[in-house]
Amino acid sequence: MNSNGDTNADIATVYGEEVHVPGLAGWLAEIDERGYAVIPDWIGPERVKRLGEDLRREVNPIDKTMVRAHNLLGKTRCVDDLVCDPRLLALAQGVLGDKIQVSVVAMFDLLPGAKAQGLHQDDGLWPLPRPHPPFVVNGVIAADDFTKENGATVLVPGSHKWHDQEVRQPPDVATVQVEMGAGSLLVWTGAMWHGGGANTTDQSRLAIAINFNLSYLRQQENQYIGVPREEVAKMPERLRRVLGYQHGMSFVGPGMVDLRDPLEMVDRVHFGYDVNDPDMPAIG
Ligand SMILES: O=C(O)CCC(=O)C(=O)O
Ligand SMILES: [Fe+2]
Structure with missing residues (x-):
């Protein structure tokens, strides 16, 4: 323990800055063991309220049949602080190692009547043989409460270790649904089987997903084209670097x-x- 009450394992160096993230070591152990961690109160009620208002105003309306809006960093500045939150970067680096970048930042606005998404692996978009080291990690911040009824994320604990198995769909595999309050963060490693649930309520289920991968891989969404240079210029340096304006590995x-x-x-x-x-x- 140090004077802040953190164990040393809760201290991380993020882009040269030492950050104390109480709980970090425990969350990383959970992600390693079962593929995910749920962190309540990641952001406070005021920030949640502003997030919901900003997203609904600046990114909606999306097509009535769509529940996901991509290229968020090209469309709004309202989530910059959440993307380069040193606690989130410490978590992502704890799973992937130091060399990380944003892969895709998206809004998940599950509209009333949205069908359940098929279970999938977020790292399945890169055709690498398994097993492989983790190279994708996803953080979802709930802007509304996630309930079974409104489509809380469905996942298969431990499935990130089933390297020799193809993804199966329920009822062929047992799932859990992550109910969590608005402001919570759900983090999972890219190999874990998961998908958005079905929304049977008359309200939408709003969240943002901040997905990272290794900085020496191609990003899922092309941030260099998606985010205009004038917008990049408005960003704090750390965000620009996380966006990909950095050496992926070394200067060569x-x-x-x-x-x-x-x-x-x-x-x-x-x-x-x-x-x-x-x-x-x-x-x-
Ligand atoms: O909406 C969710 O809860 C998860 C969505 C998801 O996993 C995806 O779009 O890749
Ligand atoms: Fe996914």
Whole structure:
């Protein structure tokens, strides 16, 4: 224990900053063991209220048949703080290691009458043989209470370890539904079988999903095209980096630009640059 009451395992270094996240080690152990963790009161009631209002105003209306709106960081600035919340980055890095990036940020607005989504693995979009190390982690923040009736996420505990099995659908596999209050965070590892539930109520079930993957892989949603450069310019540096404007691995590795920090190269590339210019950022 330190003076803040955290065990050392609850301390993480996120983009160079030491953060204390009470509960972190326990949540990571749960994700490792059963594939997911539920964290109540991740954000407080005021933030939940604003999130719901902002999303409904800035991102809706979506097509009446759609329950998911993608490219959120290209459409609104109302979730930036939630995406680069150091506690969330610490969780994602705890599952995936230091080299992470946003893969897709989406709104899940399960409309009344929405059918249950088929069980799937979020990491199934990359055709890698299993078993493989975790490379996707998803965090869903509830903007409304999640109930069995309104489509709380359905999942199969422990299925992230069933490397030799194809995803099966209920009733061929036992599922649980994660009921949780608005403001809660549900985090799962990309190999865990899961899907959105059916909404049999007359209210929608609103949430955002902040999905990360390894920074040296391709992102699920193309953030470089999806998020206009003027919007990137408005973001705090950490968010820009998490969005993908960073070395994926090292200065020669995936994601580099002319052997330099991609973030320092964005404007130079746009306006034209000369490698011999004395103002060029250092290589490395
Ligand atoms: O809506 C949910 O609860 C989960 C949705 C989901 O897993 C997905 O769209 O990939
Ligand atoms: Fe999913």
